[in-house]
Amino acid sequence: MEQNKIRELSIIAAKSRILGLDMVHRAASGHIGGSLSCMDIITMLYNGVMRIDPSNPQDPDRDRFVLSKGHCTPALYPVLAQRGFFPVEALEMFRRVDGHLSGHAEMKHVPGVDMSTGSLGQGISAAVGMAMAGKLNKKNYRVYTVLGDGEIAEGQVWEAFMAAAKYELDNLCAVIDVNGLQIDGKTADVMPTEPLDEKLEAFGWKVLKADGHDFGSLQEAFAEAKTVKAQPTVILAKTVKGKGVSYMENVAGWHGKAPNDAQYEQGKQELEAQLKELEAH
Numbered sequence: 001m002e003q004n005k006i007r008e009l010s011i012i013a014a015k016s017r018i019l020g021l022d023m024v025h026r027a028a029s030g031h032i033g034g035s036l037s038c039m040d041i042i043t044m045l046y047n048g049v050m051r052i053d054p055s056n057p058q059d060p061d062r063d064r065f066v067l068s069k070g071h072c073t074p075a076l077y078p079v080l081a082q083r084g085f086f087p088v089e090a091l092e093m094f095r096r097v098d099g100h101l102s103g104h105a106e107m108k109h110v111p112g113v114d115m116s117t118g119s120l121g122q123g124i125s126a127a128v129g130m131a132m133a134g135k136l137n138k139k140n141y142r143v144y145t146v147l148g149d150g151e152i153a154e155g156q157v158w159e160a161f162m163a164a165a166k167y168e169l170d171n172l173c174a175v176i177d178v179n180g181l182q183i184d185g186k187t188a189d190v191m192p193t194e195p196l197d198e199k200l201e202a203f204g205w206k207v208l209k210a211d212g213h214d215f216g217s218l219q220e221a222f223a224e225a226k227t228v229k230a231q232p233t234v235i236l237a238k239t240v241k242g243k244g245v246s247y248m249e250n251v252a253g254w255h256g257k258a259p260n261d262a263q264y265e266q267g268k269q270e271l272e273a274q275l276k277e278l279e280a281h
Helices: 003-027 033-049 073-083 088-093 123-136 155-166 196-202 215-225 261-280
Strands: 064-067 143-148 172-178 206-211 233-238
Touching: 003 033, 003 073, 003 088, 003 215, 003 261, 033 064, 033 073, 033 143, 033 172, 033 215, 064 123, 073 088, 123 143, 123 155, 123 172, 196 206, 196 233, 206 215, 215 233
Parallel strands: 064 143, 143 172, 172 233, 206 233
Antiparallel strands: none
């Protein structure tokens, strides 16, 4: 990937992190830790991978995205807004009772959201259904979904994995946000799921690995996924929960907590410094 493209994506992600932090602080509620960890993945999808048209969000031939870890809208909504699906100013309505930007992904009123999600384990099933529909209707769109590594303790996830392999859904690409933490602590302690690569291979998936904060690594993985035939692909993306905010990084307590005013100011200063450095080069 060219350096100019990497810089462009990095700036979009940096701005999205600031917007996500603003949203959660303003609402005094939201899931910031896991949103910061998957921000680069979603930025890559909407700005370098998926075939989409913000002026026609219901295009039947568009690629689809399902945020299976549906509570991480502080990542999804800022990326959608910057991509042009709705005004950035609309993010101020996040989690307000008089608006539609709910805490979990909502498709009825939010342009660009392809599936309402939030009940963990269900998003991947919806993505499998979309991919299967594409096959049956002889469409060439692709379906992408992002899951949390805590979410995959859900049994429904593995039923979906089995179905995707059975029906050879090579138009489906799942990304697991492997940050190692969930609301109750380390995933390895709460419900160990490793070795994920061996388990998913045994379930019939093509397994790829990527650095979830490296756009070059992500681009290579998504490009390879498009070449896979007769089986679905999963990208195990290694990430840092709370990425970009020093006191949030690798701290499980920031799974679903809003920063107070002092914490917000510190976090915003850190993220703005990162953005300034990117824009200077």
